[in-house]
Amino acid sequence: MIETMNTNLLTEQNRQNEMQKLRSSIAMSVLLVSFSMLFATLILSFVVFRLSSDMWPPMGMERLPLLFPVLSTVLILVSSLTFEFFVGALKKADTELARILFVSTWVLGLGFMATQFLLWNQMQELGYVLETGIFASMIYSFTWIHAAHIILGLAWLLFLIPALKQQVSFSSFEARILSAGKFWHFLGIVWVLLFITLFVV
Amino acid sequence: MAFFEQHIHDEPKTFLSKYIISYDHKVIGKQFLWYGIFFLGVGGMMALMIRWALAYPGVAFPVIGKFIFPATQGVIPPDTYAMLFSMHGTIMIFYAITPILIGAFGNFCIPLLIGARDMVFPTANMLSFWFAVVSGLILLISLFTPLGAAAGGWTSYPTLSTMVGSPGIGQTLWCLALFVLGISSTMGAVNYITTIITLRAPGMGYFDMPLTIWGLWLTAILNAIFLPVLGAGLLLLIFDRVFGTTFFLAGAAATSGTGDPVLFQHVFWIFGHPEVYILILPAWGIVSDLLSFFARKPAFGAKATALAMTSVTVLSTLVYGHHMFTTQMSPLLTQTFMTLTMTISIPSAIFFANWLGTIWKGSIQFTSPMLFSLGVVFVFGLGGLTGLYLGTVTTDLYLHDTYFVVGHFHYTMAASVLLGGFAGTYFWMPKMFGTMMNEFWAKVHFWITMIGLNGVFMGMMIVGFAGMHRRIYNPFVYEFLERLIPLNMFITWSAILMGFAQIIFVINFVHAVFFRKEKASANPWKVGTLEWTIPSPAPHYNFKEIPVVKCGPHEFGNPALVGRDYQYQTEEVAKA
Numbered sequence: 001m002i003e004t005m006n007t008n009l010l011t012e013q014n015r016q017n018e019m020q021k022l023r024s025s026i027a028m029s030v031l032l033v034s035f036s037m038l039f040a041t042l043i044l045s046f047v048v049f050r051l052s053s054d055m056w057p058p059m060g061m062e063r064l065p066l067l068f069p070v071l072s073t074v075l076i077l078v079s080s081l082t083f084e085f086f087v088g089a090l091k092k093a094d095t096e097l098a099r100i101l102f103v104s105t106w107v108l109g110l111g112f113m114a115t116q117f118l119l120w121n122q123m124q125e126l127g128y129v130l131e132t133g134i135f136a137s138m139i140y141s142f143t144w145i146h147a148a149h150i151i152l153g154l155a156w157l158l159f160l161i162p163a164l165k166q167q168v169s170f171s172s173f174e175a176r177i178l179s180a181g182k183f184w185h186f187l188g189i190v191w192v193l194l195f196i197t198l199f200v201v
Numbered sequence: 202m203a204f205f206e207q208h209i210h211d212e213p214k215t216f217l218s219k220y221i222i223s224y225d226h227k228v229i230g231k232q233f234l235w236y237g238i239f240f241l242g243v244g245g246m247m248a249l250m251i252r253w254a255l256a257y258p259g260v261a262f263p264v265i266g267k268f269i270f271p272a273t274q275g276v277i278p279p280d281t282y283a284m285l286f287s288m289h290g291t292i293m294i295f296y297a298i299t300p301i302l303i304g305a306f307g308n309f310c311i312p313l314l315i316g317a318r319d320m321v322f323p324t325a326n327m328l329s330f331w332f333a334v335v336s337g338l339i340l341l342i343s344l345f346t347p348l349g350a351a352a353g354g355w356t357s358y359p360t361l362s363t364m365v366g367s368p369g370i371g372q373t374l375w376c377l378a379l380f381v382l383g384i385s386s387t388m389g390a391v392n393y394i395t396t397i398i399t400l401r402a403p404g405m406g407y408f409d410m411p412l413t414i415w416g417l418w419l420t421a422i423l424n425a426i427f428l429p430v431l432g433a434g435l436l437l438l439i440f441d442r443v444f445g446t447t448f449f450l451a452g453a454a455a456t457s458g459t460g461d462p463v464l465f466q467h468v469f470w471i472f473g474h475p476e477v478y479i480l481i482l483p484a485w486g487i488v489s490d491l492l493s494f495f496a497r498k499p500a501f502g503a504k505a506t507a508l509a510m511t512s513v514t515v516l517s518t519l520v521y522g523h524h525m526f527t528t529q530m531s532p533l534l535t536q537t538f539m540t541l542t543m544t545i546s547i548p549s550a551i552f553f554a555n556w557l558g559t560i561w562k563g564s565i566q567f568t569s570p571m572l573f574s575l576g577v578v579f580v581f582g583l584g585g586l587t588g589l590y591l592g593t594v595t596t597d598l599y600l601h602d603t604y605f606v607v608g609h610f611h612y613t614m615a616a617s618v619l620l621g622g623f624a625g626t627y628f629w630m631p632k633m634f635g636t637m638m639n640e641f642w643a644k645v646h647f648w649i650t651m652i653g654l655n656g657v658f659m660g661m662m663i664v665g666f667a668g669m670h671r672r673i674y675n676p677f678v679y680e681f682l683e684r685l686i687p688l689n690m691f692i693t694w695s696a697i698l699m700g701f702a703q704i705i706f707v708i709n710f711v712h713a714v715f716f717r718k719e720k721a722s723a724n725p726w727k728v729g730t731l732e733w734t735i736p737s738p739a740p741h742y743n744f745k746e747i748p749v750v751k752c753g754p755h756e757f758g759n760p761a762l763v764g765r766d767y768q769y770q771t772e773e774v775a776k777a
Contacts, residue, residue: 019399023321027395034387034429041433041468045448048464058459130444134460137446145436 017171024175028182035149039190042142046197049134056201057135064126064139068119069199072112073192079108080188083181090163090170090177099164102157105184109154112191116147139198146187146194153187156180207318207400212741224323226308227739229330231633233304234626236333237297238707244292247285249700252657254282256686256693258675279674283352284371286672288344290355291375293615294480295382296337301622302483303386303424304333307393307417309633313732313739314411316402316748321395325388332385336378343374351375354672356469359449359462363441373442376435383428383435390428393421402731404750408504409770411730411754415507416486419514420479427475427518434468463528470521478517480614481581484621485510485552488574491624492556493755494728495571496563497766500755502555509548509555516545526597535594542592549585553578564758568726569643573624576651577617580658584612587662602672605665611658620650623706630713631721635738638713646705653699660692729769730754 050056057063086101120140123129128136157180163173213219223229253262254277261267261275270277277285308326312319320326343350348369353361357375360366397418401410410418437448447460493500500506522530522538530538556578565571587609590596600606623646630638664685669676676682724733731748732739752774758766761775768775 023395023399026398027322027391030391030394030425031387034391034425037426038429038433041430041471042437045433045437045464045468048461048467052461130440130446134447137440137448141437141440141444141446141448 014171017174020175021178024179028179032182032186035186035190039146039193042145043193043197046138046142049138050197050201059133059135061128061133061135064119064123064128064199066199068115068122069195072115072119073195075108075112075115076188076191079105079112080185082108083184087177087181090173093170095164095166102160102164106154106157109150109157109184113147113150113154116143116150119143142194142198146190149187149190153180153184156183207321222327224319224327225741226312226320226323226326227633227743229326230305230307230309232330233300233308233333234633236330236337237299237301237305237622238710240292240296240300240337241703242707244289244297245700245703247289247292249696250277251282251285251289252693252696253277254285254674255676256690258677280349280352282674283354283672284349287351287354287357287375288340291340291351291379294355294476295379296340298480298614298618298622299382299386300333302480302618302625303389303417303420304330306413306483306487306622306625306629307389307421309629310413310732311393311396311417312400313632313735313743314414314730314754315397315400315405316731316744316750317396317400318743318747320392321400322392325392329385329388329392332381332388336381336385339374339378339381343371343378346371346374356466356473357438358469359438359441359465362438362465363450365450373439376439376442380432380435380439383432386424387428390421390424393417394425397421402748402750405770408507409750409753411486412489412500412503412506412510413483413486415510416482416484416489419510420482423475423479423482423514423517427472427479430468431472431476434465434472437468438465463525466525466528467521470524474521474524475517477610477614478514480618482510482514484577484618485581487621487625487628488577489552489556489559490730490754491570491574491628492559492578493757494726495566495568495574496560497566497757498559498563498755499753499757500555501558501561502551503753503755506552506555509551512548513545516541516548520545520592523592523597526594527601539592539594543589546585546589553582553585568627569638569640569647570624570628570726572644572647573620573627576620576647577624580612580616580620580654583659584609584614584617587612600665602670603665604661604669604671607671608658608661608663608665611661616654616658619654623647623650626710628726629732631725631737632732632739634714635720636713636717637721637725638709642705642709646702646709649702649705650699653695653702656695657692657699660688660695664688664692727765727767729756729767729772731770734769734771 082101082105086098086105089095089098089101120143123136123139128139130137130140160173160177160180162168163170163177213223213225220228220232223232250262253260259276261273262270262277266275266277269275270281272278308320311317340350346369348367348371350371351357351362351367351374353367353372357372362372397410397414437446440446441448441450441460449462449465450460451462452459489500489503489506493503520538520542522534523542526535526538560575587605591600591606591609627638627643630636665671667682667685669682669685669689677686721737723736725737726733731744731750734748735744748771750770751772752768752770754770756768756770756774759768759775761777762768
């Protein structure tokens with residue numbers, strides 16, 4: 001009797017978790033469409049300026065050294081990878097490993113921010129300030145807007161800390177973890193697009 | 202998509218948790234309603250000032266003019282005039298219509314009409330309202346800054362909206378306010394979409410949803426996709442204004458490098474054209490339902506109406522270029538945009554014909570919600586048809602930026618939406634506040650509003666056709682417009698009439714909310730959708746038991762029904 005009640009409760013709990021997962025995945029998809037449109041508009045304006053200029057970079061400016069942008073790209077991509085490993089470790093209930101991977105994801109995110117600051121410093125030293133024309137303006141403002149979202153993403157990741165406790169069931173945190181993960185990967189993809197448009201093309 | 206049980210917050214006890222920081226979708230809906238009505242008043246006063254300046258140039262604004270413009274003895278100064286029409290547009294679109302149609306009815310109706318206990322994310326819902334409040338405050342504060350509020354028109358085209366055109370902080374605050382409002386609306390949109398997908402009562406398919414929900418759902422989808430586009434444009438404009446970048450400045454206006462003012466127009470209208478449908482879709486949905494409810498007939502081709510609204514939603518994303526025919530756009534593009542614009546007529550004609558089919562041979566009850574719905578059919582017909590002249594390149598080149606445009610868009614997104622909002626308010630009043638509004642005064646309100654608004658907007662189209670340009674402080678300095686002064690006086694007095702009619706509404710509304718003793722019955726309109734199966738006003742949990750839906754929302758006049766002509770959505774379709 002009690003056993004059947006327990007299994008009933010368990011299946012009910014599972015159903016609730018499943019529904020929660022479904023709910024967050026729909027909401028996250030819509031939200032990511034919104035964020036994509038924000039960055040798509042920025043990239044649209046890049047395309048307009050790029051296509052209407054005779055040469056690029058315009059006004060005799062030189063391309064920026066690629067060191068820091070490449071570093072940023074590597075850091076954010078690796079942090080996406082460590083996040084996936086973190087999810088895998090949690091699934092296997094390996095809390096120790098999960099903690100390490102979670103902290104490394106977060107630290108790599110911080111590292112990304114650090115390389116961004118280094119990039120901005122370097123640009124200033126090379127004489128590119130916000131007002132030096134469309135080329136510099138775009139690099140500054142797009143990376144600023146993206147960095148603001150990285151800060152949001154780092155804050156979002158903090159909400160996963162409760163999942164790092166011992167003896168926590170993965171499924172009760174699954175929706176939350178997947179949502180945060182989607183946002184984090186999304187920011188990585190946006191950065192790759194920005195890297196290609198702003199620094200390479 | 203399956204339905205799931207929600208965790209419900211306990212019933213709030215304190216004033217703060219009940220009316221201020223409320224998680225309850227019904228309270229948030231009412232908060233948005235009050236918010237919208239407040240801004241409707243502010244925007245309406247601005248409209249009257251604009252009209253006064255156009256009918257009596259150089260004459261002091263009556264009664265309050267001396268207090269507002271002491272420096273000119275009550276005459277509206279030119280720079281203030283520019284500020285007034287900019288803020289009138291902004292306030293009406295973003296702070297009056299959006300909160301009432303989407304904020305109030307969206308929040309109030311969606312869970313009730315689909316049989317849910319609350320929105321899927323109550324916290325995001327509450328935050329969405331408070332973000333809107335912050336945004337409204339920023340906008341109101343901007344009115345009192347040294348150089349005044351934004352004065353570059355509601356479209357805020359550069360160069361007018363950059364530091365070259367408006368050096369005051371007002372324009373920056375305007376951008377900021379709209380950005381914050383965008384965050385609020387996006388949060389709401391995510392919430393609406395997810396709620397409608399996951400929380401429909403068991404048995405309710407998409408085509409069993411009332412068309413109101415269809416309208417709100419499509420609106421939410423457009424909001425989620427296109428508000429961020431404006432957000433990005435505003436961010437770049439803020440960068441131009443605050444940090445000295447030159448995204449939207451070109452030629453001599455740019456100190457270094459070169460941007461592109463027309464880029465902002467593209468970005469603005471990529472958002473702006475869907476925005477028109479964001480505003481009108483909820484009104485279409487409400488009207489589609491109400492026409493069926495009060496014609497006591499099933500909605501004619503309800504599925505086709507829903508699909509036609511969906512196709513309009515899709516098409517609305519592809520036509521924005523028709524706002525920019527005069528920006529030296531390539532003829533290939535203008536013709537493409539013209540053709541796509543004309544294509545919208547097809548789905549619009551489908552649901553418009555369905556409206557007429559719904560009331561055809563119905564036993565129409567001329568209650569106040571029905572009167573307002575029929576009003577929407579009339580004014581939207583006029584507004585839609587005049588749109589054809591503006592969507593056609595050849596006629597638009599002449600009519601562009603005249604009062605014809607002003608008349609047209611007021612018919613579509615002011616008159617239709619306003620009347621739709623009033624229809625919804627009168628209709629859901631018993632479920633919102635538990636009392637009915639006075640029917641007699643509601644009808645008086647309708648007729649005066651209807652006469653007033655047609656005088657205003659029809660008049661605008663006539664003076665526009667005669668060549669009167671919009672956004673000019675005193676158009677009568679031009680000789681060929683001097684003869685339009687009497688017509689402009691007629692428009693102004695129609696506007697004043699319409700303004701006074703709204704006082705009737707406000708008194709009726711406030712009286713019903715706070716002072717009316719007799720309570721409304723659970724189903725005063727004799728309608729079968731889910732919100733009428735529960736007591737009025739809707740209790741804290743909405744539904745004691747989650748209803749199981751067995752038929753569509755418009756089951757009227759079934760001959761197998763005994764003693765009544767409607768049936769609830771929770772009942773099997775009656776069979777003889």
